Amino acid sequence: MKTLAWLFVSAAVFAPAAVLRAQVNVPYERIRDASKEPGNWLTYSRDYSGQRYSPLDQINAGNVGKLHIAWVHQAYELDGFETSPIVVDGTMFISEPPNIVSAIHAGTGRTLWSYQKNIPSDLRLCCGRVNRGVAILGNTIYYASTDAHLIALDARTGIVRWDVTMADYKNGYSSTGAPLAVKDKIIVGMAGGEYGVRGFIDAYDAKTGKRAWRFNTVPAKGEPGVETWDGESWKTGSATTWVTGAFDPETNTVYWGTGNPGPDWNGDVRKGDNLYSDCMMALDADTGAVKWHFQYTPHDENDWDSTQTPILSDAMVRGEPRKMVVLANRNGFYYALDRISGKFIAGQPYVKQTWASGLDEAGRPMRLPNTTPTAEGTLLWPSLGGGSNWYSSTFSPKTGLYYVNVKEMAGIYHKGDAEYHAGGLFNGGGQRDYKDEEPYGAVRALEVETGKLRWEYKLYSPSHSGLMTTGGGLVFGSNASSFFALDALKGGLLWRIETGGGVGSNPITYMNEGKQYVVVASGHALFVFALD
Amino acid sequence: MKSALVCVVCVIGAVAATEPKVKLPNSRADLARGEKLFQHHCALCHGQTGEGGRGPMLTHAKLARAPDDAALLKVIEEGIRGTEMPGAGAMSDREMHLTAAYVRSLGKVPLKPVPGNQAHGAEIYRGKGGCVSCHSIQGEGALSGPDLAGIGVRRSAQYLRESLVDPQAAVPEGYMLVTVVAKDGKRVTGVRVNEDSFSLQVRDDVGLSHSFWKTEIALTEKKLGKSPMPSYKSTLTEEELTDVVAYLASLKEAK
Numbered sequence: 001m002k003t004l005a006w007l008f009v010s011a012a013v014f015a016p017a018a019v020l021r022a023q024v025n026v027p028y029e030r031i032r033d034a035s036k037e038p039g040n041w042l043t044y045s046r047d048y049s050g051q052r053y054s055p056l057d058q059i060n061a062g063n064v065g066k067l068h069i070a071w072v073h074q075a076y077e078l079d080g081f082e083t084s085p086i087v088v089d090g091t092m093f094i095s096e097p098p099n100i101v102s103a104i105h106a107g108t109g110r111t112l113w114s115y116q117k118n119i120p121s122d123l124r125l126c127c128g129r130v131n132r133g134v135a136i137l138g139n140t141i142y143y144a145s146t147d148a149h150l151i152a153l154d155a156r157t158g159i160v161r162w163d164v165t166m167a168d169y170k171n172g173y174s175s176t177g178a179p180l181a182v183k184d185k186i187i188v189g190m191a192g193g194e195y196g197v198r199g200f201i202d203a204y205d206a207k208t209g210k211r212a213w214r215f216n217t218v219p220a221k222g223e224p225g226v227e228t229w230d231g232e233s234w235k236t237g238s239a240t241t242w243v244t245g246a247f248d249p250e251t252n253t254v255y256w257g258t259g260n261p262g263p264d265w266n267g268d269v270r271k272g273d274n275l276y277s278d279c280m281m282a283l284d285a286d287t288g289a290v291k292w293h294f295q296y297t298p299h300d301e302n303d304w305d306s307t308q309t310p311i312l313s314d315a316m317v318r319g320e321p322r323k324m325v326v327l328a329n330r331n332g333f334y335y336a337l338d339r340i341s342g343k344f345i346a347g348q349p350y351v352k353q354t355w356a357s358g359l360d361e362a363g364r365p366m367r368l369p370n371t372t373p374t375a376e377g378t379l380l381w382p383s384l385g386g387g388s389n390w391y392s393s394t395f396s397p398k399t400g401l402y403y404v405n406v407k408e409m410a411g412i413y414h415k416g417d418a419e420y421h422a423g424g425l426f427n428g429g430g431q432r433d434y435k436d437e438e439p440y441g442a443v444r445a446l447e448v449e450t451g452k453l454r455w456e457y458k459l460y461s462p463s464h465s466g467l468m469t470t471g472g473g474l475v476f477g478s479n480a481s482s483f484f485a486l487d488a489l490k491g492g493l494l495w496r497i498e499t500g501g502g503v504g505s506n507p508i509t510y511m512n513e514g515k516q517y518v519v520v521a522s523g524h525a526l527f528v529f530a531l532d
Numbered sequence: 533m534k535s536a537l538v539c540v541v542c543v544i545g546a547v548a549a550t551e552p553k554v555k556l557p558n559s560r561a562d563l564a565r566g567e568k569l570f571q572h573h574c575a576l577c578h579g580q581t582g583e584g585g586r587g588p589m590l591t592h593a594k595l596a597r598a599p600d601d602a603a604l605l606k607v608i609e610e611g612i613r614g615t616e617m618p619g620a621g622a623m624s625d626r627e628m629h630l631t632a633a634y635v636r637s638l639g640k641v642p643l644k645p646v647p648g649n650q651a652h653g654a655e656i657y658r659g660k661g662g663c664v665s666c667h668s669i670q671g672e673g674a675l676s677g678p679d680l681a682g683i684g685v686r687r688s689a690q691y692l693r694e695s696l697v698d699p700q701a702a703v704p705e706g707y708m709l710v711t712v713v714a715k716d717g718k719r720v721t722g723v724r725v726n727e728d729s730f731s732l733q734v735r736d737d738v739g740l741s742h743s744f745w746k747t748e749i750a751l752t753e754k755k756l757g758k759s760p761m762p763s764y765k766s767t768l769t770e771e772e773l774t775d776v777v778a779y780l781a782s783l784k785e786a787k
Contacts, residue, residue: 375572414572417624424625425609438756441729460729480728496730 024088024155026136028183032249038471039511041087044133044178045392046508049312050246050255052394053469054509058516060472063531064485064495070517070530071109076100077129080504081521084133084178084392084466087510092519093141093155094526095178098129101143101153106512109528113158117145123169124423125176126194132244132505133178135186137206142186144175150188150204162209166190172197172423178244182254182285185212189241193259193305196236196426201245201256201281203288213288217241217258217276225275233270236420238262239277243307243390246325248339253291254283255312255325255339259305263418265373266301266428273298278306280325282342292342297331297365301373302355302413303384303431304330311395311402315449317345326448328393328404330386333359334451348451350444351387351406355380373413373429383411383439384431385462392466392506394475395448399488402448403475407462409439443467443477443486455491465520466506476518478503483520483527499527554601556633566634569627573620574635582638583688586705587617592685593639604632616705646689648778656776661768663776666737666761669783675739676723677761678704684783692780696773699761709758710734712744713751724754 026042034040034047038055045052059067075081079097086093091112092104099119103112119129125146135142140161141153147169152161166188167173172195179188185203193199199217204210218237219225226234238261245256261270261277275293278300282291296306310325317324317336325339332353336345344363356365371380385407393404411431418428441459446452465478474494475486483503484496501523509518518529557566571580577587584590597612598604608628611619620628657663666677683692695702708724712734722736732752733743737760764773 417627419624419626421625425628426624428624430620430623458729460727482728482730498730 024091024136025139026088027138028181031181040089041085041508041510043086043135044084044180044244045246045309048247048249050309051311051313052392052467052506053396055471056509056511056516057471059470059474059518059531061474061487061494064472064474066531067485067495067518067529070528072528073104073109073526075524078524079129081524081526082130082132082505083521083526084506085508085519085526086134086136087508088136090512093134093136095131095133095143097131099145101134101141101158103155103158106510106517115153115158115160117149117151120147120169123147123174124172124195125174131176135179135181137181137186140206142179142181144177144179144188146174146176148173148175148190150179150186150209152209164204164209164211166202170423175242177242180244180247181206182247185285187245187254189243189256191240191242193238193240193262194264194425194427195423196262196420197238197240198235199237199239199241199258201241201283201288215281215283215288215290217281219275228272228275230269230271236262236426237270237274237277241307243309246310246312247285248312251340252285253339254285255310256281256283257307257310259307260300260303263426263428264303265413265430266415266418267299267372269418269428274300278304280306280310280337282339294337294342294344294363296329296333296335302331302380304386306330308388308390309392311393312339313395313448315400317449324449326402328388328402328446330389331365332382332387333365334446335363336449336451346450350404350446350451350453351408352381353387373415375415377412377414377432379410379412379434381410382407383409384413385409385464389464391464391504392468394467394469396469396488398471398473400448401445401454401488403443403445403467403469405463405465405467405477406442406444407439408441409462410434410437441479443475443491445491457486457491457493465503468507468509470509476507478520478522481522483522499523501525554605556601556629556636558633562630563634563637566630569623569631570634573623573631577616579688582635584686584691585702588686589688590635591638591641591643595639596685601632601636604635605629608632646778646781648774650775650779650782653775653777653779656768656772657779661764661776676735676737680780680783682784684781689777689781692777693773696764696776699759699763703757703759707757707759709755709760711753712749714744714748715750
């Protein structure tokens with residue numbers, strides 16, 4: 001551990017430590033009952049539902065036009081800043097590039113402590129030294145580092161309580177997502193889907209760091225599902241788990257998405273459906289046992305990870321109340337599943353797609369001929385970035401709508417060699433941009449039970465950033481370097497600001513001393529907004 | 533922009549300092565395989581034999597962005613921020629090594645001298661050709677066209693000649709001529725320098741920048757991939773064209 005000493009000095013000089021160091025304590029029940037304390041943001045998506053909806057309404061459609069910067073926190077290094085902060089009783093906890101966790105006073109923006117983990121120089125990552133946030137349980141902060149460690153830090157000081165290795169980074173393993181604290185366990189995913197890893201979801205005892213269970217997302221020889229992998233191809237099957245899932249306390253079920261099979265674009269070496277890649281997994285939170293799975297893209301050859309945070313929402317479907325788990329998948333289709341049984345309820349494309357004629361009754365895509373990558377290239381919609389990607393969609397119980405920041409974009413997929421070397425790139429092809437049609441983006445509001453379009457707010461370019469809805473009737477989101485607020489009912493633009501850096505993160509909101517704040521990481525800084 | 537450039541320098545520096553020495557494959561079969569990969573992934577921009585096109589020439593023994601083989605592999609894998617060079621997320625480690633080996637082999641072939649009278653070419657560039665009314669070289673000349681400092685390192689003689697004779701065949705990616713008519717009647721024609729969902733910035737032919745909120749714009753005419761540069765096919769003689777190409781090919785990177 002390397003503590004950034006100057007930050008302690010700055011905190012000590014400018015503010016009395018006794019006031020700034022809040023006595024943070026977040027038992028499981030507080031996260032489970034997050035609706036009782038809307039001013040806090042206690043877990044990755046605010047609560048376990050994954051909805052990224054906040055009931056706060058001090059900032060609303062009538063006054064959001066007066067939103068201005070309250071404070072800014074600059075990151076130390078220039079890698080992508082994808083953090084989704086958590087805020088507990090006046091203290092914000094964030095991860096920063098490349099391997100830093102910071103506690104910040106939520107009212108002033110002054111840093112309370114920072115912890116930095118040294119990163120091995122030979123660590124290889126597909127997509128930058130990014131991280132999407134931390135979890136809290138009790139008075140401990142949990143952080144999954146890019147070199148695939150899970151680290152427990154004292155929430156008051158940043159001092160390390162324990163540090164466990166989840167997997168060996170030298171074999172291509174990494175971790176970039178925020179852990180999820182559930183009861184007495186810390187559930188965490190991993191990354192490395194372009195390096196021939198074997199994916200898993202882990203749970204660790206929050207107090208000791210001892211591993212409680214592991215669910216391997218690619219079954220081994222003798223396990224059910226291995227028959228969906230040709231020969232020994234399961235050994236490098238990927239199916240990583242790099243975005244935080246959701247949890248239903250009523251049924252003790254963790255919902256967690258899985259990534260592309262490996263190698264990404266060359267399916268010849270892994271014939272079969274390749275379970276459990278591109279799946280929604282429903283797991284028992286205590287044991288990791290599979291309750292059900294649903295595969296969105298069987299035998300994916302387009303890198304359409306299904307890792308984005310699932311949203312748990314309830315709705316009337318054809319006159320019947322249904323408990324659903326929904327998401328707008330990277331493959332271009334929106335899906336509503338029954339979250340108890342895993343059965344398909346409804347689905348339809350939410351962006352242009354040219355690879356399937358539709359979904360069958362069970363929700364399985366009906367792939368069209370000649371859509372597999374070739375040496376020369378195969379033109380398809382959507383691009384490998386997907387109709388949407390890892391960043392958050394949001395559901396507002398107030399409007400009953402599901403909102404997604406979409407990419408309308410094609411890719412020319414091509415197939416290449418797929419030779420595995422431990423820790424080396426193992427992707428078997430790639431994508432070239434399609435130049436003949438200008439891509440664009442949009443925020444789209446969909447009916448949650450069907451995916452049918454209600455309205456869209458068109459954007460000049462495809463976005464790579466998340467959305468949040470609030471009780472103030474707002475959808476907060478980003479496009480390129482702009483951060484904006486839309487009317488959640490009709491989609492009109494109500495406020496925007498140029499941040500000067502590309503936004504690749506999810507917004508959050510919180511209350512501090514009676515004032516609502518809205519937060520987004522952009523470029524190399526964390527921007528925090530408030531009214532006067 | 534600045535931060536991106538600084539970062540590229542950091543990355544290259546870090547590679548040189550920490551990574552073990554790279555050994556590129558060098559058998560004839562490896563180079564043939566590397567050539568095939570190059571044709572598939574790189575030739576679209578760098579030319580079939582690395583002679584340059586939309587991307588720089590690669591036929592130099594020393595490449596500015598890739599002083600050693602580790603740096604070359606890093607550029608192939610990650611691309612170069614702030615430029616059109618993408619990372620080769622598409623290639624395996626082995627494929628990147630084979631491609632790098634082929635790129636290095638391009639720099640081992642001696643460059644042919646570019647024929648023509650450079651001094652005469654410079655005179656035409658500044659005089660009869662009128663190139664300075666759009667292009668600049670180290671601060672000399674106008675700003676509406678691409679800067680030509682160091683163009684001799686980045687582009688082949690063949691590409692430069694084609695640009696003079698048929699400018700529409702070699703328009704840089706993303707280069708867009710645009711005419712904006714604002715609701716208050718203001719009309720500006722120039723190069724689009726930036727655009728997002730909310731605003732549009734244009735640089736006119738004297739180098740002045742104009743910014744419009746999209747809500748203020750009545751009409752936008754975009755000519756994607758169209759160049760305002762005239763063809764010199766009929767205005768310069770064959771000899772004059774050869775001399776201008778010789779002059780441009782002699783322009784090396786500013787120190």
